[in-house]
Amino acid sequence: MYDPRMRQKALELLNEGRPVAEVNRRTGIPTTTLYNWRKNLSAQFERVLATCPRCHDRPVDEAAYSYLLGLYLGDGHIAHAPGHKGVFRLEIACGDVWPGLIDACADALAVVMPGLKIGRRASPGCTNVGAYSKHWPCLFPQHGPGMKHTRKIELVPWQRAIVDRRGREFIRGLIHSDGCRTTNRVRRTSNSGDRRHEYPRYFFTNASDDIRKLYTDSLDALGIAWRQNSARNISVARAEAVALLDGFVGPKY
Incomplete structure (x- = not known):
């Protein structure tokens, strides 16, 4: 009123x-x-x-939003709530092997939209963290019919500005959803015998060309070297680049 x-x-x-x-x-x-x-x-x-930051000009926590945006683009979806006209449910699937990720996702939701009840719905191998609101499409205009890799995904200007300022949190959300930090083990055979070498490496895998470009653009903005490992996979393997990611991402937990 x-x-x-x-x-x-x-x-x-x-x-x-x-x-x-x-x-x-x-x-x-x-x-x-x-x-x-x-x-x-x-x-x-x-x-x-609990009002919408976009509709009511309420400040949003940019760090939490940028992280949540990364999670949403990776493993999130928005759907109409059955029996509730004009209400949507945002859910983000978080693997049960990473309980810290589940908590971090719930915390980000609570910070971006305080006052909402944050739910956790169990599915085989994962927990869907989510909440109901009329305003999820306002906050995530990438919402639309069909899977993300089948349609255009781009940030609107106000999202672009937040990601430019909070690129680390955005990258962290993308890696926490569709990426990992792993140890690469290499064995080389020579006349003097086998030599073994191992080093840490980050991978990010997503079927959407647009989402992968959002990821690599953010890496470029922070001076983090990467390479296309396969059609859908981005690798960060140089020691200095891995060290930079370790400073604000690190392994899932």
């Missing part, structure tokens, strides 16, 4: 202890409503936080 920005201003004034009459004069919100809000300010603040 009220502009979320004006609601938030009223709640902040009430939280400062300002008289209801003053808050009414400054916001235009009826005194009866203000009295009701004052009875349970914490619940009203949660309601404001």
Whole structure:
């Protein structure tokens, strides 16, 4: 019923202890409503936080959003909630062998859209972390019919700006969804005998050409060397490049 920005201003004034009459004069919100809000300010603040950052001009935590965007592009999907018109469920599939990833995904959802109930739905080998909202398509305009690799995937300008500022979190989300850090073992045979060598390496595998390009563009922006390992696989293997990724990604856990 009220502009979320004006609601938030009223709640902040009430939280400062300002008289209801003053808050009414400054916001235009009826005194009866203000009295009701004052009875349970914490619940009203949660309601404001749960509003859509895109629709209501609420600041979004860019680090959490960029990480969540990476997870969504890798292993996430948005679907209509059965029986609830205009409501969507965002779910991200997280492998059960990485419980830390499941928690990190749930934490990112809670930071991006505070106040939503974060659910965990078990599937064979994975846990689907998700929440219901009318506004997931606002936050993830890449949503659409069909699998991501069958359609164009590109960032809109406001997403591009966030990823440019928070490229590390974006890369981390992509690797946590469709990538891994592994140890590469090499054996070379020579006249003097076999020589064994091992080194850490990152892989990212995705069927979408567009998503792989978003990944490599972000690597380029951070000066991280990579190469096309196969049609759908990107490899980071140089020692200095791996060290850079280790600084903000590391193995899944």
